[in-house]
Amino acid sequence: MTIKSKQLFIFIGDDRTGKTTIQKLLIDRLCGFGYDRLPVNRQFDITHPEIKRKYQSISFGNRSYQEKIGEYETVDNYFQNHFRQADIAFISSHLVLSDIQQMIANGRNLFYNVNGIFWTNSIESNGTVNSQISSLEWNERFVITNPLSENEQVIQRQLEQIADNIVALIINRTAIS
Numbered sequence: 001m002t003i004k005s006k007q008l009f010i011f012i013g014d015d016r017t018g019k020t021t022i023q024k025l026l027i028d029r030l031c032g033f034g035y036d037r038l039p040v041n042r043q044f045d046i047t048h049p050e051i052k053r054k055y056q057s058i059s060f061g062n063r064s065y066q067e068k069i070g071e072y073e074t075v076d077n078y079f080q081n082h083f084r085q086a087d088i089a090f091i092s093s094h095l096v097l098s099d100i101q102q103m104i105a106n107g108r109n110l111f112y113n114v115n116g117i118f119w120t121n122s123i124e125s126n127g128t129v130n131s132q133i134s135s136l137e138w139n140e141r142f143v144i145t146n147p148l149s150e151n152e153q154v155i156q157r158q159l160e161q162i163a164d165n166i167v168a169l170i171i172n173r174t175a176i177s
Contacts (some may be wrong), residue, residue: 004054004087007173008112009142010103011064011092012133013122018146018159019092023060025163026090030058030170038062043084048167054174059084061091065099075102085110088170095122095129097136104136113139121146142169 011019020038028034030051031044043059046052065078072078083091089112093100100116107114116138123130123143134141144162149155 005173006087006089006110006112007170008089008091008107008110008114009117010100010107010114011090011117011119012095012100012130013092013119014094014126017119017122018144018155018162019064019119020062021156021159022163022166023062023090023092025160026166027060029163029167040068041082041084043086046087048171050171051167051174055087055170057086058088059086059090061089064092064094065103066094066096075099075106079103079106079110095126095133097129097132100133101136104138115140115142117142117144119144119146121148124148 011017011022013019024035024038027038027044030046030048032047038060040062041059042062043057046055046058061083065072065075072082083089083106089107091103093103104114116134116136118130118134118141120143146158146162149158
């Protein structure tokens with residue numbers, strides 16, 4: 001019998017923080033294939049050899065909740081009709097405190113440990129709202145160092161390194177959860 005904790009990671013930040021690109025990179029690293037344009041709300045089988053020993057499935061929202069609000073209507077409706085449950089899930093949100101509070105509540109109702117992933121480039125541009133969101137009832141908070149840059153190659157290297165670090169974080173969770 002395996003005991004494991006389900007993990008929901010919420011990427012927090014407005015446009016152009018790296019949320020979508022990171023999810024593309026994670027799908028490639030954890031599931032073995034890449035996308036140019038991401039489909040929304042998809043579940044995948046984990047193929048990463050160290051992670052699949054404990055976690056078999058992973059889901060990605062891919063677009064921030066607010067970008068699809070016309071389709072989702074409410075956070076509750078998103079979780080009931082669009083969110084794909086998996087052992088590990090990643091979703092994204094812009095800096096909307098009330099939406100994120102509801103995401104945390106919905107994740108917990110589905111027995112997830114809910115973790116906030118914050119970006120330094122978002123914190124630098126809107127520290128007050130990021131701080132308010134950080135004070136919510138997270139199981140854990142992670143801060144990704146992602147300095148602003150105009151150089152696309154620098155940005156891509158940063159995001160690839162961040163994706164590798166998130167994979168390492170998940171590998172460590174397989175040993176302790």
